[in-house]
Amino acid sequence: MINITRIFSTLIALIGASGSLHADTITVCPDGTCDFASVDAAITAAADGDRIEIGSGVYEISENHDLEERSIEVVGVAEADEPTPCLQLTRNVGWYLGDLQYRIESVEFVGEVEGIPTHRLRLGESTLETDLRLQGCRFQGLRNGFIRVFTVDIDDCVFDNCFYDEYQSGFIYVRNASIEGCLFDSCVVGSGTSQGRFMIQALDFEAVDTIVRNCEFRYANNEWFRSYDAGSVVLRNCRFEENSSSYYGLVTIFGRVDALIEDCVFTGNHNAPGHAVGSITAVDTDSLLIRDCVFDDPAARCDDQTPPDRPGPRALGIFGGFDISIQDSDFIGGRGGIRWLVQFGLYYSIVPISVQGCRFINQGPGPDCTTPDPSTCPLGTAFAGLHAFPYDTPSQFPAPDAMAVFTDCVICGGGEVPMSGVWIDGGGNCITRNCTDLDEDGVSDACAPPKPGELEIHVPGEVATLDEALGLAVPGQSIILAPGDHELHGFRSLSAADLVVRAEVAIEGPANTARIHLIEGDGLGLRILSSPGAGVRFENLDLFLPNTGGIPSGCERSNYPTVAEGVIIAESSNLAFSGCRFFASSGRTAVVGQKASLRFDACEFLGETDGGLAVQVVLDDGHLEIDRSRLVGTRLQIADSTVSLTDTRSTNIADPRGAMQFIDSTTILEQCDVIDTTVDGSQIGGVDLRGGQMLVRDSWFRGFRTSAPSGAINVWAGGELSIAGSTFCDNEPADLDSPAGWTDLGGNAFDAEGCARMAGDLDGDGCITGADFGLLLQQWSVTSGSPADLNRDG
Incomplete structure (x- = not known):
């Protein structure tokens, strides 16, 4: 009809x-x-x-x-x-x-x-x-x-x-689309429970001079635009304002796509907490260039629906991909800058993304809408480089050597943690706590340089406490601690740091003049994040690590790769100690490094111990240098790293894991003593080598004890050991346990012959002379005992 x-x-x-x-x-x-x-x-x-x-x-x-x-x-x-x-x-x-x-x-x-x-x-x-x-x-x-x-x-x-809520498609669903001079106003995608809806989905897409405003993209995976795999995307001179989204943001570049986003503005857009990754989210792209754009979106809004295991949104979220460059763009306000994620199953490049000539202004941490507390598991406000999504185990994701290179960027007003993750300082960057209006147009646009005389913060002096000083310090400054006791309360994070903390008066006698006591409060300890330049350096200080209280560790389900808990944690950072002493007991891990460089020069670890484990230093995928130092009741746990120990003595430790364990690392021990190690029946050596290479030169191993078949040095399958000019004495059951053999470079002495070395013969010439005393003063420049106690046995 x-x-x-x-x-x-x-x-x-x-x-x-x-x-x-x-x-x-x-x-x-x-x-x-x-x-x-x-x-x-x-x-x-x-x-x-x-x-x-x-x-x-x-x-x-x-x-x-x-x-x-x-x-x-x-x-x-x-x-x-x-x-x-x-x-x-x-x-x-x-x-x-x-x-x-x-x-x-x-x-x-x-x-x-x-x-x-x-x-x-x-x-x-x-x-x-x-x-x-x-x-x-x-x-x-x-x-x-x-x-x-x-x-x-x-x-x-x-x-x-306009409203769109049909399944797995777009309001505009085409292969090739060109949009110019258009306005999308007050449109809605998704009903609030549906997902996978898009205003536009296209393979090859170009949008020019287009405005998207007051639109809502409700629930998961609903966006204004999503690309097909293997296409191309161009957004030029577009404006996104006062929109709201609930998951991946406004624009998703998905798949093996070549994308250019140029002269675009994102302002006033709101992302729902937790889920939303960025106003722009790029996944597995072949290439992505973002140039001359402005991201001026507010921070996430937290509510009771916040997923407990997802970090808050950023202006730009990148999941894997190749050839990614962000140039001459501004990231302003509370949203946060760039988040880069390397996730299992994604394409990714070993070449880091390039961030050049960008400004990250007054972002601040804002509400992160996450658990654990972001104060102990912080994400960088300007850059958050993450290794994996919370649902991927560490074995499932790659660990690139660097996630981003920042060059000629302004990063100011970003709080204590502007950067997290692995990044490279390409030069020309400024990173400060405060911004200034350089062009005097009423808008902050540059780093506020330190004023004359502000390169040093005296405590007490300019500020009353160490807590205040760390809260104010900017890169290039030094915190000078007057003689006496200084307390560091709770947990604190530092990022993109170039900072020296030192005693005002150098060492006098058996103790340092300035002492730092870490006090449990809302958390405990210090995390140093993403400080690849000068990093943080402590000089001539005593550090007292508490015996009780929770200490930070790898943040569960929050993408942090730290492998162990520790009072001081360095992630993707340089951390150095010179002339410092560590006091700890109860098996505390004093220092943990992950993709970090750790250096100890003329330091002592002095645990309150009766021959048991007092303190640990743990490092994974980094570099360790220990020179002219003394480790009492202290254990080293090192994996996938390069290690240099020189003029250092390890003594008086009883632990089933030995005094030092090196896993798949390249290690040099030179002029070191490993004395009085007890391994409690475990088939582990005083020095335990599991894979990797080790060179031992001019060192002394004495007093190793275990009831299991092992030795002062124990080599497992895959380990390569070379020894030159070293002595082994009074080790039971053996000096060496290396089924695969080892390389004798000559000049070694074992068993009774090894015991012929005199305790005071530091230069190994068979005599105790003034030269040995000179070596003593040089080697043990930090001491709590009598200068006459040459073998440090009390």
């Missing part, structure tokens, strides 16, 4: 056409003076190649049209002082297009009823070789699927109050 009625209506319209039916131009106007008064009738009558001109007025459209074999143009021809022709949908309408060219210009389509998006306009039905051009049109209150064609060009169009 419907088809008969439609045919009958068409015949009447054809009769009323008065012979003008097959002209190239068909006219439509509401007063009956044109070829047709009905747009539906005009489209039905149009032949291939015809142009339909619609005069000003309101027209109801309700019919589907099969245009697969007819290429037509629909053009509004209102006078300058007349309203644009309005096509009011009274039901869902589909115009089914073929492998031809189509053009719609200067027409308004309205699908809303009483302001609510209600009816659908479907242009095209598949991705055939359809070429559709929309110019100067307005689409008001349309609901769900809109464009399904191969290629679409959209110029100077407005999409207002």
Whole structure:
């Protein structure tokens, strides 16, 4: 019945056409003076190649049209002082297009009823070789699927109050799309429980001079734009303002895509807490260049729906990918800057991303919407480089040597932790706590340089406490501690640091003049993050590590790779101690390094121990130097690192894991003593080598004890040991346990012969002379015992 009625209506319209039916131009106007008064009738009558001109007025459209074999143009021809022709949908309408060219210009389509998006306009039905051009049109209150064609060009169009919630597709779902001079205003994608919906999804996409504002992208994986795999994306001079999103943000570049985003502004956009990664999220891209853009979005809004294991959003989220560069862009306000994630199953490059000429201004930590407490597991406000998503175990993700290179960047006002993760300082950067208005336009835009005389912070002096000094210090400053006791309360993080903390008065006698006591408060300890330059250096200080209280460790389900808990943790940083003494007991780990460089020069670890484990130093994937130092009741646990120990003595330790364990590392022990190690029946050596290489030169091993088959040096399968000029004495059951053998470089003495070394013969010449005393003063420049106690046995 419907088809008969439609045919009958068409015949009447054809009769009323008065012979003008097959002209190239068909006219439509509401007063009956044109070829047709009905747009539906005009489209039905149009032949291939015809142009339909619609005069000003309101027209109801309700019919589907099969245009697969007819290429037509629909053009509004209102006078300058007349309203644009309005096509009011009274039901869902589909115009089914073929492998031809189509053009719609200067027409308004309205699908809303009483302001609510209600009816659908479907242009095209598949991705055939359809070429559709929309110019100067307005689409008001349309609901769900809109464009399904191969290629679409959209110029100077407005999409207002449109709604899309159909499964796994886009409001505009095409292969090739070009958008220029358009406005998307107050549109909504997703109902609040559905996901995988997009305003636009295209393989090759270009948007120029386009504004997206006041739109909502509700629930998971709903965005304004999402790319196909293996396409190309260009966004140029676009503006995104006052939008809200709930997951990946506004623009998602997904798959092996080449993307350029240039001269775009993101301002006032809100991301739901936890889920949202960034205003722009890039996943597995072949290349991504972001240039001359501004990200000025507020911080996340935390609420009761915050997932407990996801970090808050950033302006830019990058998951893996290749050839990624961010240039001359501004990241302003509370949102935070760049987050880069290397996740299991993603493509990733060993080449770090490049961040050049960018400004990260007054971002501050903002609400991170995460657990554990971000004060103990912080993410960098300017850059957060993460190794893996919380659901991937450490064995599942790669660990690149560097995640980003920052060059000529301004990073100011970012709180205590502007950077986290592995990054390289490419030079020309400034990182300070405070920003200044360099060009005097009323807007902060540069680092505030230290004023003359501000390169040193005296405690007490400029500030009263060490806590205050660490809260104010900027790169390049020194904190000078007066003689006496100084307390560091709770847990504190430092990032992108270039800082020296030292005693005002150098060592006098058996103790340092300035003493730091770490006091449990809201947490305990110090975490040094992402400080690849000068890093942090402590000089001539006593550090007292408490025996009780929770100490930080790798943050569970928060992407942090730290392998052990410790009072002082260095991640992707340089950390040095000179002339310092550590006091600890109860098996505390004093210092932990992850992708870090640790250096101890003329230091002592003095645990309150009766031959048991007092304190540990743990390092994974880094570099360790210990020179002229003394380790009492102290254990080293080193993996995947390079190690140099010189002029150092390890003594008086009882632990089933030995005094030193080196796993898959390259190690040199030179002029070292390892004395009085007890391993409690475990088949582990005093020095335990598991894989990797070790060179021992001019060293002394004495007093090793275990009831299991082992030795003062124990070599497991895969380990390579070379020894030169070293002595072994009073070790039970053996000096060496190396089933795979070892390389004798000569000059070694074992068993009784090794015991012939005199305790005071530091230079090994068989005599005790003034030269040995000179070596003593040089080697043990930090001492708590009598200078006459040459073998340190008390």
